[in-house]
Amino acid sequence: MSETPALQARDVRKVFRRDGYDIEVLKGVSLSLARGETAGVVGISGAGKTTLLQILGTLDRATSGKVLYGGNDVTDLPADEIAAFRNRSVGFVFQSHNLLPEFSVLENVTLPCLIARMDPAEARRRAVALLGEVGLSERIAHRTGEISGGEQQRTAICRALVMEPSVLLADEPTGNLDRATASGVVDLLLSLNRSRGLSLLMVTHNDQVASRLHRVIRIDDGRIAS
Template sequence: MNPPILTARDVHKRFNGGPQSVEVLAGASLQVEAAQSLAITGASGSGKSTLLHVLGGLDRADAGSISVCGRDWTAMSAAEQGAWRNRCVGFVYQFHHLLPEFTALDNVMMPLRIRREPAAAAQTQAAEMLGRVGLAARIHHKPGELSGGERQRVAVARALVTRPALVLADEPTGNLDADAAQVVFDLLLQSARDHGTALVLVTHDHDLAARCGTVLHLSKGRLRPPGDFA
């Protein structure tokens, strides 16, 4: 039996600022297998984005353990974390964070070039991925020449081009109209099904969340099935 792609156990995170500290995560735990889709819901300000950043090694937990593809973030140096993240994790955010001066093709090539893959091979893989998300005719357009839905599809292609074991998506459809949101969400679910990618999605859209295999609700720093908070 293969080990989980992502395991978080009793994760705590506190922010210190102003007259008092705020505990955002108070023992959050989860486990995600290959090809599993997990949606995390919760009220605004409940710590969903913080949790995603901690799961992806972009921020450190104060306590607890987080293992991605068999390695614990806390046991790695910053350089090791960066290399492991590039190898195993893809990120998609509400705002696409594309580099405006580069074409769609160049943006999607970026993670591959960071891996030091040859330019020709990176270009081929990036073009193929853009074709998969329906943008074969737009690869030489810059972000400013694309619609909001097209820009987010480029962001999804960039996250998936390295074929990561885990994709972390933070409100990836929150800035899109309903039709564009469905397209982007379908692409993420299809990657989970076709390539065994583990998907963790933060969303306020309960209809989209319900399409994931598992739904957890974040409240008071802990994750539980939605009914437990009723």
């Protein structure tokens, strides 16, 4: 019997209403991500990649279709339950980091734990351990504006992983980085995938990045093309 996928989308459709017209961005997307698998989502701008990632991550709701984590349907959970689920089970890494500039590196990483009302000492222990794992032990007291772009992205990765999610979703995580720094971020993500058994789904325009993942999912005009 095959193992239940970490993440599944079943016939996901998304329609936006603009200026009196319906715009169908996703047109029945179905995919699965195995436990411990890495996959890249590629396609031209406007193909629906980011919309798909937001729906898979429960940041947005599909017009129709299902999203399942570990075989459990999370599509229609109430808003408070979906927020709690997202906090503990899904990690996000964005192109623009989305770090809070008034907070230190350590404070940014512990934030999801504090939102979940975790004991502050345990939150700090987890954050310090993660930051050490990615080489940022000497930066924990720095504000995010005082560290480099690559260090900011590593901080964002730690924040995404501090709640120990089963799935990490990354939207152009190397898009604002130079080639060498971007390669280091991908190295880190793949290392974390191996060491933690983490399932990784990454939207990217970079073919070199996509080629390093287990599988590439190409989206064209709201549908999976290959």
